[in-house]
Amino acid sequence: MSEKKPRKSYTPEFRRDAASIVIDQGATIVSVAHELGVGEALLGRWVKHERERRQAEETGTPTTAFTC
Numbered sequence: 001m002s003e004k005k006p007r008k009s010y011t012p013e014f015r016r017d018a019a020s021i022v023i024d025q026g027a028t029i030v031s032v033a034h035e036l037g038v039g040e041a042l043l044g045r046w047v048k049h050e051r052e053r054r055q056a057e058e059t060g061t062p063t064t065a066f067t068c
Contacts, residue, residue: 010038018043019050 010018021032022043033043056062 015046016050019046022047023050023054 018032018036018038021027022029029040029043029047033040036043
């Protein structure tokens, strides 16, 4: 039986920074995901959450913590 790999965990700062590359610099999710060695779907979720966080910050709407 194969051994399971331990799940990687990423700090909220790393997630925000990765998402910011996509949002602020216009890089593609695919290119950033490959560069950082994370899954494309995972980075896509981080980008979605970061956009929601920024929108809430602009409107003053409270948000939940970045937990993805």
